[in-house]
Amino acid sequence: MIPDLGDALLDRLRDAFRTARYDTDGVLDLLGPSAHAALGRGEPEPARRASVAGGALGTLVRLFLIGSAEPRAAVQEAMRVLDVDDALAAGLLVHDGEALRAGLDIRPHGADEHSWWVISDLDSLQRPSGESLTPEHVLGVGHASLSLVRATSRRSVGSVLDLGTGCGVQALHASTHADRITATDVSDRALALADATFRLNEIAAETVEGDWFTPVTGRRFDLVVCNPPFVVGPPRTDFTYRDSGLAGDDASALVVREAPSYLVEGGRAQLLASWLHREGEDWRDRVAGWLPGNVDAWFVQRDVADPELYVGTWLRDAGYDLHSDAGARKAAEWLDWFRDNRVEGVGFGFVTLRRIDAGSPQVVCEDLRHAFDDPLGAESDGWLQRAEWLRDHATPEDLLGARLTTAATTVLEQVSEPTPDGWSPTVHRLHRTDGPGWRHEVDDLGARLIAGCQGALPLGDLVELLATAHGVAPDPMATEAEPVIRELVRHGMLLPAEWSER
Structure with missing residues (x-):
């Protein structure tokens, strides 16, 4: 069931959050750096202790960030004019005996002077024990999302396409430097939660449902950002947020191949991608072969995982017990596919594209697996500027x-x-x-x-x-x-x- 988050409910929720200071600064001030960092590592107890004397803010932290069941009276006090029965009917809250739990993950997320709230589905740590993720699970702000945020240029643009928006986090960041935002997703649930996120934060964004670029056929944008379902393996869709239904790295190849045709001249695309390392094949030749002829491209490989590590990581991410029959069956199917396709490893990284309608394209594939702290967003601007100078x-x-x-x-x-x-x-x-x-x-x-x-x-x-x-x-x-x-x-x-x- 898709939650029914109407404008009136979101207006009252926004008022409650602002009054309680349930934002990035307020939560950090309440928890302190140590407990806040522990919560980010998936260790809730220090945050729970720090929130006890936090009043309404403490209740909201335990409810939405820790996943605790809270007394109805305390939740109603924290929600202010938003009646908990309305929140229950909308799917924002759920019953847990006499207490209440969060039905959705709503957490502060910020950058520089900006602070937003992001609505997504509860992750596996917040769900009651034994409750698994559904195929239509809408992922929150994860490490991959944040890495793309840091790798995306923040130069001012007219129009942005957030392809496969998920919970809408890339679009939120785009709102700081774009005049118009279009967000698409194949999942009606993801699009509904992203739309609610935009309305909760009073951000104007067009949302369009559909597969890949189909919803924006014939249109062009100044910037395309995309965190696609890039997990590679057999052609299946266990979870919409990570599985494309395409075999191997075909999802990443599709976005790289098609994105330039949806850009204005000089427009850019910035995305996460995965690519196969196959026996007897250079990964650089593989990804460069995805490109159309009218594009500057910078491929940055940040990591390479061996097949066994890759399969185990993603199965655990989905909540599988690797010792169970279901976990063993999934692992065997995945590893068999890698073996049959001569896969030696899976590369992961960032792709920056720029459409050019004249001149010789600059295409560079680089291995940057060493540690560095500076975000790649500003660097991508400099890289493209220097690539143009070298072309001239x-x-x-x-x-x-x-x-x-x-x-x-x-x-x-x-x-x-x-x-x-x-x-x-x-x-x-x-x-x-x-x-x-x-x-x-x-x-x-x-x-x-x-x-x-x-x-x-x-x-x-x-x-x-x-x-x-x-x-x-x-x-x-x-x-x-x-x-x-x-x-x-x-x-x-x-x-x-x-x-x-x-």
């Missing part, structure tokens, strides 16, 4: 005629070995201290060339001066330096001088 300076003559500066966040690390004359550098490593923290090793002449990139002279002049000083021919040096310089520009370690002069 495609010939060696163009590059040698450019003036470049070494980015302030680029540092040189050296490894030296002892010699009779003292320490002798053997490794020169350039390290970018922000963003994804790229590193590139260069030789001694390369390090000297990059040190000379201070925006005053064209690169070709620097090469000629350095070659003359070291008694080598400038043309071979320029040829050897070109791919290194291009990679350093691509990774934001060298930048066009004119950018700092604007």
